[in-house]
Amino acid sequence: MTQEDARAYLHYLLTLHLRQEEAFGPLALAFIKENDLGQLGLLPEERFNLLMATATVFSAEPKRYTMKLELLQKARQLLPDTRYTDPELGRDLEHLIKKTQSDLQRYSDAMKVSRPHTIDRQSLIVETDFPEYFLETAQKRAATYYQEKYRLTKEAKTAQHFGGTPKKFEPDNVSIHKEFPGACAPFMNARTNAFHLLLPFDLKISRSPDEPLEAGNRIFYGKMGYSYPLQYKMGKLCSYQDGQVLDLDIHDPHLIFVSVSAINDPEFPCPPSEGDQSIPPELAYPKALLEHTGSLGPFIQMSCNVKVWFDAAIVSLLVQGAPDLAEYGLQDGMGLMTRSYASDKVESYVQNLSQPWQEGLSFNFINLHLALNPGIDHAIIPSGTPIFSVFPVLNRQCYRYIDRRTMD
Numbered sequence: 001m002t003q004e005d006a007r008a009y010l011h012y013l014l015t016l017h018l019r020q021e022e023a024f025g026p027l028a029l030a031f032i033k034e035n036d037l038g039q040l041g042l043l044p045e046e047r048f049n050l051l052m053a054t055a056t057v058f059s060a061e062p063k064r065y066t067m068k069l070e071l072l073q074k075a076r077q078l079l080p081d082t083r084y085t086d087p088e089l090g091r092d093l094e095h096l097i098k099k100t101q102s103d104l105q106r107y108s109d110a111m112k113v114s115r116p117h118t119i120d121r122q123s124l125i126v127e128t129d130f131p132e133y134f135l136e137t138a139q140k141r142a143a144t145y146y147q148e149k150y151r152l153t154k155e156a157k158t159a160q161h162f163g164g165t166p167k168k169f170e171p172d173n174v175s176i177h178k179e180f181p182g183a184c185a186p187f188m189n190a191r192t193n194a195f196h197l198l199l200p201f202d203l204k205i206s207r208s209p210d211e212p213l214e215a216g217n218r219i220f221y222g223k224m225g226y227s228y229p230l231q232y233k234m235g236k237l238c239s240y241q242d243g244q245v246l247d248l249d250i251h252d253p254h255l256i257f258v259s260v261s262a263i264n265d266p267e268f269p270c271p272p273s274e275g276d277q278s279i280p281p282e283l284a285y286p287k288a289l290l291e292h293t294g295s296l297g298p299f300i301q302m303s304c305n306v307k308v309w310f311d312a313a314i315v316s317l318l319v320q321g322a323p324d325l326a327e328y329g330l331q332d333g334m335g336l337m338t339r340s341y342a343s344d345k346v347e348s349y350v351q352n353l354s355q356p357w358q359e360g361l362s363f364n365f366i367n368l369h370l371a372l373n374p375g376i377d378h379a380i381i382p383s384g385t386p387i388f389s390v391f392p393v394l395n396r397q398c399y400r401y402i403d404r405r406t407m408d
Helices: 003-018 024-034 044-055 062-081 087-111 131-150 154-159 185-192 281-291 323-328 346-352
Strands: 125-127 195-197 203-206 216-223 226-233 236-239 255-260 294-296 299-310 315-321 330-332 335-337 362-372 378-381 388-394
Touching: 003 024, 003 044, 024 044, 024 154, 044 062, 062 087, 125 131, 131 185, 131 195, 185 323, 203 362, 216 281, 216 294, 216 299, 226 294, 255 281, 281 299, 299 315, 315 330, 315 362, 323 330, 323 378, 335 362, 362 388
Parallel strands: none
Antiparallel strands: 125 299, 195 388, 203 255, 203 378, 216 226, 216 255, 226 236, 294 299, 299 362, 315 335, 315 388, 330 362
């Protein structure tokens, strides 16, 4: 950018400021951050005007005050070099800086959360067949997935700082576009501050038998209140339990077809099949999970054999489908684990309480409950996609809601 170009762009920015255009703030801040205004040949007065104009249009939100304070301090350093030098103007600028610093300090103090010394960090103990994958690799996969999907552009981040000026209807003005999912803290917290479950292979759920994935498939009859596992033999739908031929059409709307692909995550260990040695290692784990897949009405229940131990007197576990499931055409079955309530044999409970570290802890398995959305014929979840998340929450007995009016 030449000196002539820089001055022309400066005049354009100041014109936007005079017109109270919403695009002024993002464009001006980007111009300041990405260029050395002194080397571009802009006069001290021109730089001072731009710094002050930009500092005055930040959103009235304390989290923006760090950037605002930086511009005000640059303007104060530049003031003696301008023809605007005046003791009264200097005092006014100094007062504005101190007020901004004070507001920023109060905001920072309010945002600090001190941990009471009486509260110990809870441990959630996980048992799984592949701990390195589900506790480490899968969490990295989920973080990468959300970062790549929701990362804000540089322009969007800049636009976040502004919004105090009157808005106009400008849907095509990308300089002011800032309302993206990645800019919403609660939205992103639900995706980043959780333990995620994902699979090292593709999963397909469909209402028709067409084009199943290559590692294997299952069939279920499922509607609200009832489900049953089926199999397809000799051109007929049969019971999965005893092989009885059933009078069902292959296009019955209550049929659910589930299929899986081979392992396609290079970091998954791919152990050989324990039962059938002829099964290729990349198919063994998907087939094993598919074999243990069940149904709950219209929902397909997949178990990754991930077992979590927790202190149910303090913590409950909210198991919830990933927020992005709807984009794949699926809905989740959400659940709250408050204690041990698995329907195993008595012997299994005795075994689950035989170790000293298990004393006083509850346990449960994290299962994936998935159903196709109405009007959706099939859905495919690629490997490495977060499917379910686990959120620790306080046990109901550990908190209470209080009417604010009773606190006076």
